Amino acid sequence: MLFRRRGGDPGFPKGDRGRGSLDDYKFDLLPAGSGTTIRLAGSDPHQDLLRDIADAVVIETAIARRTADEERTDAPIPVRLFIDGRIVGPVGRVPRGLEGVVAEALSRLDQAGRKPRIPVEVVRTRQGLRVDLRMGETR
Template identity: 55%
Template sequence: MAFWRARLSDPGLPKHDQGSGSFDDYGYDLAAKNARVTIRLAASDPCQEELRGVLEQGAAEATTAISARGMAEERVDAPIPVRLFLGTRVSGVVGAVPRGLESVVDENLRRIEDRGDKPRIPVSIVETRHGIRVDLLMGAVR
């Protein structure tokens, strides 16, 4: 890994809660290069109670419920909060898209909508030693 890639994307968050993902995993049209591409959400530490409740419900078919960013949010580069759609209900906020990857998520949501599908990205909920985390399965929406 090159030294210029080692910086934290959001210095206001702990190192283990920065989220992860890379532009290198996407083509020129911001579509995932393969089916294994994921983005781990950032800012999940404050959402541990909500994530624990989602796990207790057995959310096997959870998908994202991300609202489109307005022009005001785009202008100030506001983070994109992520909620989960759990079949019949929407959870509270479970994290945010990592800094710098907002355009990837926006473009993929638009691509899904243009196909005529509901703008939702499948997720995987993972227990790590630092808590419960959410991975967006970006390769599944190619």
């Protein structure tokens, strides 16, 4: 489509809406490429925490499964991070419309016998620090 919106949560300021698209995934919500990422929305209030953890070597998500009630009401998915054996956060949330992609990735990792944690990268942008979920590494 010519005027397709590339994700983002309109409930946040323009520089903090997150980013991602369902176009980056195959029919079964498997990432189409190894470089596929989702940028979290709502990271502005967590800049101090992100500054403290930005230089960590291994950062992964610590996302709780949605309850049936949260699933039914389409509640946002807050993202916490697992760093050096401890959980910190939240540091943002999955942008609207991409919750199913993240839930499917966690299920896929769990079924494969791997830890249900998505690799993360903290990136510096002009708007501040942002969190990218490296979805392509969950294939």
